[in-house]
Amino acid sequence: MAPRIQSRRLSNALLPYLTSSQSSSTSSISSTCPSSKLFSRQFSSTAASQTRLRRHMFQWLSTEGAALKHHIPGETNYLPSRPDRDGNSNESSRPFPGNRNFVSESVLSEDLRNEVYVRVVEKKKSLRAVSVELGIDMKRIAAVVRLVEMERRQRAQGKPLSLPYARAVHEMIPTTALAQEGERQPYHEPINDLPAHPSTGAQIFYPVPESRSFTRVDAGRVFSGAPTLEKAVADKISHPSDLVDEIIENPNSIEWVGKGEKARQVLQPADVRIPHPQLIKLEIDRKAFPNERRAVTQRHAERLEKQEAAEQQRRERAQARREKSIQHVEPEGSRFDYRIQDAKFTRETVGADGRAPWAPGRRYGVPADDRKRGMVKIPTRVEA
Amino acid sequence: MRNRASTSLSKGKIRQSWSKYNLYNLSRFRTPATGNRTFFQQKWTAKAVSRAYHGEQVREGQWKRMFSKRIRSVIPMNTADLAADDGSKESAGRGSGLNEGSGRSRSSRPIPYTQMAFAPLERRLDVAIFRALFASSTRQARQFVIHGAVTVNGQKMRHPSYLLNPGDLFQVEPDRVMYATGAPKTAFERRESRQLKQKSADAEAEAETKPEATEKDEKENARDSLRALMSQAKTIMSTDKDVLPAKKKQELRGFQKAVRRVLSRSDTSTVLTDSLEAQFSELTLLLKAKRAEKKPAKESKKEAKEEETSAATTKSEETTSGALSEAFQAAAEGGKVDTSELTDEEFDILKRALTQMRDNPIDHSKPYATPWRPREYMSAFAFIPRYLEVNQNICAAVYLRHPVARPGSAEVPTPFGETISTPAYGWYLKRRW
Numbered sequence: 068m069a070p071r072i073q074s075r076r077l078s079n080a081l082l083p084y085l086t087s088s089q090s091s092s093t094s095s096i097s098s099t100c101p102s103s104k105l106f107s108r109q110f111s112s113t114a115a116s117q118t119r120l121r122r123h124m125f126q127w128l129s130t131e132g133a134a135l136k137h138h139i140p141g142e143t144n145y146l147p148s149r150p151d152r153d154g155n156s157n158e159s160s161r162p163f164p165g166n167r168n169f170v171s172e173s174v175l176s177e178d179l180r181n182e183v184y185v186r187v188v189e190k191k192k193s194l195r196a197v198s199v200e201l202g203i204d205m206k207r208i209a210a211v212v213r214l215v216e217m218e219r220r221q222r223a224q225g226k227p228l229s230l231p232y233a234r235a236v237h238e239m240i241p242t243t244a245l246a247q248e249g250e251r252q253p254y255h256e257p258i259n260d261l262p263a264h265p266s267t268g269a270q271i272f273y274p275v276p277e278s279r280s281f282t283r284v285d286a287g288r289v290f291s292g293a294p295t296l297e298k299a300v301a302d303k304i305s306h307p308s309d310l311v312d313e314i315i316e317n318p319n320s321i322e323w324v325g326k327g328e329k330a331r332q333v334l335q336p337a338d339v340r341i342p343h344p345q346l347i348k349l350e351i352d353r354k355a356f357p358n359e360r361r362a363v364t365q366r367h368a369e370r371l372e373k374q375e376a377a378e379q380q381r382r383e384r385a386q387a388r389r390e391k392s393i394q395h396v397e398p399e400g401s402r403f404d405y406r407i408q409d410a411k412f413t414r415e416t417v418g419a420d421g422r423a424p425w426a427p428g429r430r431y432g433v434p435a436d437d438r439k440r441g442m443v444k445i446p447t448r449v450e451a
Numbered sequence: 452m453r454n455r456a457s458t459s460l461s462k463g464k465i466r467q468s469w470s471k472y473n474l475y476n477l478s479r480f481r482t483p484a485t486g487n488r489t490f491f492q493q494k495w496t497a498k499a500v501s502r503a504y505h506g507e508q509v510r511e512g513q514w515k516r517m518f519s520k521r522i523r524s525v526i527p528m529n530t531a532d533l534a535a536d537d538g539s540k541e542s543a544g545r546g547s548g549l550n551e552g553s554g555r556s557r558s559s560r561p562i563p564y565t566q567m568a569f570a571p572l573e574r575r576l577d578v579a580i581f582r583a584l585f586a587s588s589t590r591q592a593r594q595f596v597i598h599g600a601v602t603v604n605g606q607k608m609r610h611p612s613y614l615l616n617p618g619d620l621f622q623v624e625p626d627r628v629m630y631a632t633g634a635p636k637t638a639f640e641r642r643e644s645r646q647l648k649q650k651s652a653d654a655e656a657e658a659e660t661k662p663e664a665t666e667k668d669e670k671e672n673a674r675d676s677l678r679a680l681m682s683q684a685k686t687i688m689s690t691d692k693d694v695l696p697a698k699k700k701q702e703l704r705g706f707q708k709a710v711r712r713v714l715s716r717s718d719t720s721t722v723l724t725d726s727l728e729a730q731f732s733e734l735t736l737l738l739k740a741k742r743a744e745k746k747p748a749k750e751s752k753k754e755a756k757e758e759e760t761s762a763a764t765t766k767s768e769e770t771t772s773g774a775l776s777e778a779f780q781a782a783a784e785g786g787k788v789d790t791s792e793l794t795d796e797e798f799d800i801l802k803r804a805l806t807q808m809r810d811n812p813i814d815h816s817k818p819y820a821t822p823w824r825p826r827e828y829m830s831a832f833a834f835i836p837r838y839l840e841v842n843q844n845i846c847a848a849v850y851l852r853h854p855v856a857r858p859g860s861a862e863v864p865t866p867f868g869e870t871i872s873t874p875a876y877g878w879y880l881k882r883r884w
Contacts, residue, residue: 168860240833277543
């Protein structure tokens, strides 16, 4: 007969699950450094079981490295950096002691992710608005919505999830938590990042009379090699953010300079190129009317609405144009839908002799390259 | 088995790996000395050291074709500053502002451009999988891709060198991720899984009419462990029939181990480590001390919570609502604490333990130690760069954009400082420095 197992012992089944609870337990490693005497084998004639390097490694792992073996929930547990000249070494967010420029940045917590999904999908707010509210990049918001939707679908289908893994990872790395009700949501990341344009890399000596006001608009024109704005046009621009509205309505209105291969659009000021240009107008309004907070926010909302409507319209127009150029053919009794698009025979699409390798269709007399040596067949994009 | 070729102690090279050998190498790494060496030698060493970490699986010629001297960077803009003026103040006078005080007094940190020298490699699928913490090394990530465990935008992708485009969504099979990041099985667990396999094979040979036998077993395993937790002495007798005593013994041993681990990390080392009861009571006492600090719980609130949780967990177990109170009793009796009252905190902890137990059952058919726990030394390597958005629940991630440098920080994770990355960057320029 099998021995009886007492209930008290069994109740300890709880324990492995309690180890990763969120209450942080401090670690204290009894670092009893094994003395070097232990390792010296002066009078031994048997072959060493370990090399010197391995011995050092295991010694390190049992002393300094022991703290890194298991994580403490809610804290990062990286290699401690070597103390610098000032003697301060405790940098908890730098995983590499040798690299001071790399920081382990926080990720979105589970609650915050769900909140993003709720605001975008259920409350039907725009990505732009949610991005400003929560301080999350717009691309990240789109990705979060995509991922949470996928997760919900997988849960509904009963597919396997890796929940303990997710919990452990979120315990190990810093996270941005969702703020309590009534509190201000801390920003997750900077949302108005201006990408450095390659044409601004050049150092240009450009003499300007001291009497002239040289603005960001002018600087952009100089960098892209465009002629100076005419005075009549320049006077109309009181602030570089005035250009935003027109460009959002019609991005093709940006001026072009150069010919042929070197044709490029004039570099726009930072006010236009940042992801949230509408926030500048808001700041200007706030400064101009410090006592009319409600009117300012209302005007901001109107501007946002107008901008989104313009963007939506443009998207629809592009979609309609695309649809128009594609002819759908669905033969009777067939499960296929053929989409036929007219080939355009221009120098750019088929090359000078009409037989360029990127030209559409099979070309008589031109062998296919795909079996040749050294031809790379790894896909460059996967359609979603 | 550890890849002996790639993590050697004598060379001390740092790799994209979570192994303890690599951790030791990382901890003892020192910037190579430059004095007494020619510029060429310095660049050569910097290149060798950094290439051992970045794209060690990529041939040198392949990497040279990928290298780009152009480095992406961004400047975070402040809208208040942009609104304040149109830029004419900065360019006034002789081109740098009229007086010193007119410009912004913010001290702008330099952008570490050369830290981004290996940014093109971060686009590779195998590296991205490693960065998303889905594999314990880039080589393992590569294996996952080749073995067909990875999809990109929903399609199976078998090329580890596929370069992700911004917006690409990649997903790894959760079981592989749990295997890669989880603790390995002990010898005992391996034997257990062997026996399980043997048993299922026997069952199949005997009667082919029950194809879902093993699945049922797995489900019952999880339920059994739950039941074991919740039931009291008399109910154990009935459940014992289903489960082998060896299995129970093994479970107990695992728990004992876990307890020791907890205690070795806690402040009080006075606890006896031989008897489980003593340990558990110590833990409960600690809990009680914590509870005493907090405000006393309200009865009505507790009841409401109880109802909530019972509603939430009904789908998993039909007997939960009834058994929850039993679990309380069991937990309290095991610790020999007064059974009369249960605070919110204790309740929360038990609730969390129950849900975790449901999510993380003991299952010997899995290739990793169950219940799942992170592998050793994982936390020292755990970080997720900002150019990835990861959902760990489904083991999927989106490659948002290419990594960028910004004032004071670079997004490419590299263990080397600028003293190494700058000569390495110079090495790969067409017109070499």
